Amino acid sequence: MALLEISGIIKQDRNATLLSPVHLQVEPSQCVMIRTRGDLGTLFLQIVLGLNRASEGEVFFQGERLHPDMKKWHQIGRFLLTDQLYSRLTVSEYLHFFRGLYTNGREIYSLMQLMGLESLQHKIIRKLNNSEKRRVHLARCLVNDPILLVLEDPEYKVDLETRHIIRKMFDQLLKEGKALLVTTSLVEDALAITDDVYLLDEQQFKKLNIENETDTQDSDEENVDIHFPVGSFVKIPAKVKDKILLFDPLEINYVESIEGKVYLHVKSDKFLCDLRLNELEGQLKTFGFFRCHRSYIVNLQRVREIIKWTRNSYSLILDDPNRSEVPLSKGNMEELKRLIGI
Amino acid sequence: MMSISWRRIQVIIRKELKDALRNYQVLMMVVVPIGMALLYQNMQSLEGNQLILIFPILMSFGMTGTIVQSMIIAEEKEKHTLRALMLSPATAIEVMIGKSFLSFFLTLLTIFLTMLVTGLSMGISLLFWCITLLCILFFITVGTIVGLMSKSLTETAYLGMPIMFLMGLSPIFAPLINKAWLTKIVSFLPTAHYLQATELLMKGKTFIVGSHWLNITIWLILAVIICLFVFKRNRIED
Structure with a gap:
């Protein structure tokens, strides 16, 4: 029995379908991330949390159908972006207040340490910045030590320090066997945290497939080396409507594969490319590109920062106008270090 | 229905108290009636007319009772902080008791x-405090209704102010206007009866158990019934 089971929920408003059927199971120690648009993510989480009614389908928590009067609510931690804090209390007063409502839960001081709040504990919440407030919200979700956390885009508009803390928190929770259901607006962020990434839009809900690109990697590499020796003429084609654009490899910041479609990120735009990721990897290797993740090839010349979120989660920050962030799998870290020479 | 936990209510009261002491809007509702009292105290021309000294008390019924109660409820609704509370074992009833306790305490203090x-002294203070407590309960219940019905802090002003003036202050102003129909309406209000009862007490008389107590009790019961009705309906909506 899954901890949380979402069984075919649909939301229709008059004749418009707002949410297509969602089937999803979340197990203990699993982090499921859903890439979606802001308002759709809100609607989806509201339905999961029983704040909004689905047109069809059910949500089960530990096999029990979710309903507003369910006793198990306090085993679920929840953060929605519309949540607000008691702005006149201090951080410590706020957390102790929520902790006091439960008989069991976490020790507040260690919780504040986990969320990087111990130096802010006597500050009035109104005087905190948005990133710090987000950490207070997330700490509040944890006071009763829930076994499932449902979070709406926790990294939305927060600083780098807070993102570090959030990922450390996720790591800690998963280690404790807790489950996470999190929405996000960036696939790159989601992939840096977990492999269980789903895409949700009005038409569909499906799992992001990141396995299929790795199978033939080795043989491809050899072939490609023969066909594209160093210094040969290489342009990467991309399609825009009925035109074909040709990019100089060095113009490309990174290449991303989502749902079997390959996108070239050039300046601040992205272009669909017909080549497969493995083919591109072979062609681009000689130009200083690196396969940093099953779904990503990055131009190492554009990498500005390597960020270590937790022991097994890394990201690369590029120096392009968007300061794009590309996930780096743990397995590829050694290879990258070797390439850069550190 | 989950049982009511006194421990959780204590936690809620403690939080409400800390919150209220830093809330300037709430503090204002305590300061204004006291300021009024200071003003009347220094008005030489009012000597002999002790009744006007009840005015600050009526004001704190409306301001510290009704307005504060509706503000602290509406603020939670406006900011969706009540939702985070509703996921916890704390029940809506406990939250309401906690908040009412704070408004009750603040009104009594004011x-x-x-x-x-003002140095106002009552003939028989036990009777005075009994009827005062009854009135505070009524005004806090009204505040709860206003708070539950408004969706934001600003809405409490639209709903709360007229009620405060009608209920709290009209017995003072009605005699000045002196229209028969107005006097008739005002004579049904609980504050009118409160005023009459305290007037009797100040003259050193006890008042007959009958009409004044009955009137205020009926108002209180009516308010509680409406409050429960509004509470049930708004909880489902939220």
Whole structure:
């Protein structure tokens, strides 16, 4: 029995379908991330949390159908972006207040340490910045030590320090066997945290497939080396409507594969490319590109920062106008270090 | 229905108290009636007319009772903080008891302080405090209704202010206007009866158990019934 089971929920408003059927199971120690648009993510989480009614389908928590009067609510931690804090209390007063409502839960001081709040504990919440407030919200979700956390885009508009803390928190929770259901607006962020990434839009809900690109990697590499020796003429084609654009490899910041479609990120735009990721990897290797993740090839010349979120989660920050962030799998870290020479 | 936990209510009261002491809007509702009391105390021309000294008390019924109660409820609704609370074992009833307790305590404190300032003394203080407590309960229940019905802090002003003026202050102003129909309407209000009862007490008389107590009790019961009805309906909507 899954901890949380979402069984075919649909939301229709008059004749418009707002949410297509969602089937999803979340197990203990699993982090499921859903890439979606802001308002759709809100609607989806509201339905999961029983704040909004689905047109069809059910949500089960530990096999029990979710309903507003369910006793198990306090085993679920929840953060929605519309949540607000008691702005006149201090951080410590706020957390102790929520902790006091439960008989069991976490020790507040260690919780504040986990969320990087111990130096802010006597500050009035109104005087905190948005990133710090987000950490207070997330700490509040944890006071009763829930076994499932449902979070709406926790990294939305927060600083780098807070993102570090959030990922450390996720790591800690998963280690404790807790489950996470999190929405996000960036696939790159989601992939840096977990492999269980789903895409949700009005038409569909499906799992992001990141396995299929790795199978033939080795043989491809050899072939490609023969066909594209160093210094040969290489342009990467991309399609825009009925035109074909040709990019100089060095113009490309990174290449991303989502749902079997390959996108070239050039300046601040992205272009669909017909080549497969493995083919591109072979062609681009000689130009200083690196396969940093099953779904990503990055131009190492554009990498500005390597960020270590937790022991097994890394990201690369590029120096392009968007300061794009590309996930780096743990397995590829050694290879990258070797390439850069550190 | 989950049972009510006194421990959780204590936690809620403690939080409400910390919150209220830093909330300037709430503090204003305590300060204004006391300020009024100071003003009346220094008005030489009012000597002999002790009745006007009840005015600050009526004001704190409306301001510290009704307005504060509706503000602290509406603020939670406006900011969706009540939702985070509803996921916890704390029940809506416990939250309401916690908040009512705070408004009750603040109103009582304000009335006590205004009386200290004006030096108002009551013939039989036990009777005075009994009828005062009954009135505070009524005004806090009204505040709860206003708070539950408004979706934001600003809405409490639209709903709360007229009620405060009608219920709290009209017995003072109605005699000045002196229209028969107005006097008739006002004579049904609980504050009119409160005023009459305290007038009797100040003259050193006890008042007959009948009409004044009955009137205020009926108002209180009516308010509680409406409050429960509004509470049920708004909880489902939220």
